Amino acid sequence: MTTAAWICLLSPLAGAVAITLLGTRIPRREAGYLATLSVAVSAVAAAVAFFAALGRGGEEREAETTAWTWLTAGELDFGLTLLVDPLSILMMLIVAGVGSLIVGYSIGYMDGDDEERRFFVYMALFVFSMLLLVLAGNFLILLAGWGLVGLCSYLLIGFHHERPSAIAAAKKAFVMNAVGDAAMALALFLLIYESGTLDYLRSFERVGELGSTTATLVALGLLGGAVAKSAQIPLHTWLPDAMEGPTPVSALIHAATMVTAGVYLIVRTHPIFEASVGIQELAAGLGAITLLVAGLIALVQTDIKRVIAYSTMSQIGYMFLGAGIGAYANGMFHLMTHAFFKALLFLGAGIVIHALVGEQDIRKMGGLRGLMPKTFVAMLIGAGALAALPPLSGFFSKDSILASALAREDGFGYVLYAVGLAGALLTAMYTFRMIFVVFLGEPSAFVREHHHAHQGKEGPFSMTAPVAVLAVLAVIGGWIQIAGTGWHPLADFLDPVVAVEREHLALVEPTVTQDYVTAALSVALSLAGIALAWLIYGARRREAPRQPFLQRVLERKFYCDEAYDFAFYRPAAATARGWTRWIEGPLIGGSIAGLAGGTRELGRGLSEAQTGFLRTYALAIASGLAVLALVFVSVRL
Amino acid sequence: MLDNWLPFLIYALFALAIPVSMVVMSFAFAQRPAKRTRTRGLPFESGVSQGPPKTQRFTVSFYLTAMLFIVFDIEIVFLYPLAVILNELAWFAFLELLFFIGILVVAYVYVWRKGALEWQ
């Protein structure tokens, strides 16, 4: 099991290194093959680890493996330690499995790009970093992986470095994530300081010994990191802009894997969150707000990738909600199905964009169903799963989260439940709005002009095959756990990790009735949402309701960017300017210059003492000796 | 405690007194010509003028050979004490002796082959 984990982790790294070292000695296409192969090896290794774990009993599925201990300082072990347990195996499967499909897809998507090699190096590096993050056995490795995925995300968002907007988006993502990373790093240092160990398992054991303030601070910091990485309110504005990256990047990093790292973090460190329930409920609350707000904004977006990006935020909101109320298995379940159907949607959108020579504005699209029937089916499956229609995967996972919220049976639970249901309605609306606008109706002028069929196909095999696989997964992925029937192998699998102590949490096991009620309500709302979308966008029987104010608010994404600009950037810039002008210039600038100058002056003085004359040197030695001897002797006398 | 220091102190005082007294006395008792003459600028030792400078010179080879002689000579001197107790120390001393001479031989071969012994 641990060997498989190591292979899984190192294979993409080896791929990235190999492509870098081989450089121009291999053709660009082969770089793609190499990257795909390395990630596929990872996926196989992950599967091997999974089956190996299945073959063991519950407790034995948890294994720590240390490659080498870097430094031992007292009880602190700095080591390259991996923790292989059901949670990390599940993440490995998702990351490597979906990753290999998406990297394979990129071969076709990126074909002909000037810098394919760089792309594949980054992609393989990303998969490695993400695996490092999920396999980390201590906080140091976690931080390393956390930082590395941020770096890869930055590099890949800015992949088209000739576009200023891409660079700006990359910077934005980096800055927002830096805020989160800093919060998280501080939290981890505090935790390490208080618990005296870097190790997950040992520090979780000691969570009980932490003071409540410490626990709250640590949980808050971790939540900050999770919120930034997962693009939840209030650190969410970078994700839509991140769509500047190539579409496979959006699918892999900004939908299936990296952005869900926040959820993984909460689940992984749940003992800490359970030690400060307030923060955990804050996570659930933030998730609820995000799912609602992102759903509303998605309604008016016109860029196909941004629509999906907002839906990603919204769905991660559901996961936060689940993790926040202690329904970890359900959150992870949704994480998994979401990875399938969201990657499917992005890759489908990528095929559309590819076919339309890079156009992403849905207003210019239309009537693609006839031209790209297979893509239409794939997107339809993805949209159905996203809108939680039975029997597609999203139905099972989303409803189980909502039912868990209902099962809290307190005010907070009901609010979350109501928000989640409203979100379901919105999800169905914006999803099918996109489907209807893009695929139904007559082909638009733009489509007629620009669509060029790839010899009658909808893309090369390397692109269509992953989409087909993901479509199948998006259909069947939810069947591994069906609420209300007692069929829950995934929860059983994860149980040793996530079900440690939850007696003080409100019970999150919904009753069968609650499950059925939830299912019925959410399906009804989804259908209503689809119907609304059909009325407005599909059949175009109704004018879209005109609400100029509301529309503008939504189009400006609730003025978040502007608000941040106003609240942080401008005051900061103004303060900085004022500081420079009124304080730094006269006071500090002067004194720093004075300080630096003084230091240099001192240095110059000292080197002037270096006369080059031996007598000076001898004098220095003699005086040093004299001082030493005199001090020694006089102290004793 | 101070007992330890007393010899030091006396020694230090003497060390200081002698040169100081020399300088002071040369100022006090010297009968200086009133005018700055050439004789006055000449170096002297113990009040006696050096007389005309010696012109005899030695070649560099002399110094080199002399130095080498001293180096090897002194090192060979170390063999004498060893020879005195060679009986008691037996093989140990003999081997040490060979080792010592071996090092000298290396140096000797070097000096010889380098041409340092040739009079130029």
Next chain:
Amino acid sequence: MIAATTPKVDWFALAPVLALLAASGLALLGAVLVPRRRAHGVGGVFAALGFAVAFVLSALLYVDSGEARNVVAEAIARDRFAALAQLIVCGAGLLAVGISWSERPRVEEHAGEYYALLAAAGAGMAFLVAANNLMVLFLALEWFSISLYVLSAIRADRVESLEAGLKYLIVGGFGSAALLFGSALVYGSTGELMFGRIAEATRAQGLESDPLLLAGLAMVITGLGFKASAAPFHMWTPDVYDGAPTPVTAFMSAATKTVALVLAMRVLVAAFPQLDEFWTLAIAAIACISLAWGNLAALVQRNVKRMLAYSSISHAGFMLIAIAANNELGGRALLYYLIPYSAMSLGAFAVLAARERELGRAVALDDLGGLGWERPLLGLSLWVFMLGFAGLPLTGGFWGKFLVFSAAVERGWTWLVIVGVVATAVSLYYYLSVVRALYMRSDLEVRLMPAGGSPPREGLLQAAVAACLAVTVGSFFAVQPLTDLAEAAAKQLPF
């Protein structure tokens, strides 16, 4: 009748020294017995072989010396502490041979002697770190010092080289005299030469406040501080480092510092445990002065070699902190730190040697412009060495400083840590200015000074630099095994 006893000679304990001595002798004979054009090759090969064999022997010695003991009439300490230091010296010597190889056209005339002296200096250093009494200490110190005096002046055609050799000789004589006089006072006070017995005698006779002993201690500290180029006994360092041929400087900066510091720790800990409140404070004060002086003076240097000389003074200060801590952690920190430090120092001077050869003159900061692009390996390596000196992560310098500071904290001297951190901050300025010169110059600023014709054969130099790079970076990752080695060695000192 003279009662003569013969000491039992543990030849294995002396083996690294003897191997180097043999190499030196062979190289010297090679200088006169083979035709002159082959002398360089023969000498180089013998010296390299000597260092390599001595390296292996010291490694064996380390493995075999699980228990420390004194051999050869208690004059030699056979322990891991010495063996580890010998390993560093031999490694540095081997790399120095590699760096020197490309100096061929310049030392042609004295090639055999050059390598013979290099090996002899190595032998003296290997002898010094194993010294267990004051006599061996002085003997070994002079042994390698005299070799280094001559090596500094070996380029007799360059007046700077001659000046460096002469200055080193005269000031070195002063330092040695202090050490010798100090030893004499210590002997006079305690009647013992052996380190351990000095301590015993001090305790038994209650000599803790004997002025003779204290004055002797002060003089011993002075003499060792001189060799370690700690301020205020350091003033010869910039001149000698600058004037000596650069490969010699590289060897001196790595190996001399290693042995002087290692021996200082052994003498102070083993011979003067009762006087620790004196010497720990004295060493701490010297460390602070070295840090301040070295860093401040380095700030204004334009000549890179001089800058590195001052940087080596400040590093002496850093490592003296480990000695001042007077605990096992300090020993571990010192021995660990010396490994990456030696590599960085050798490597940095090697890069300078290569650049110097291209320019045909001393390397100023501006002359490094574009080196990073022109000679990627050398540029990258110099960059890493500078980061290592500054103690940034991904180099062993990081853990070195970390361990030194933790030793000081263990002793309860947080103030010393603060001094160290401030010094590091200051040092960043000039280390990074080298990096800036290497890479961050606009094209207009870069004045490329290509050599006339292709640079001389430098395969070995590049290999040596690559090896230094590997050690510098490798010691960051392999910190655990290396600290384990260092810890096992430090345990054998009587802290």
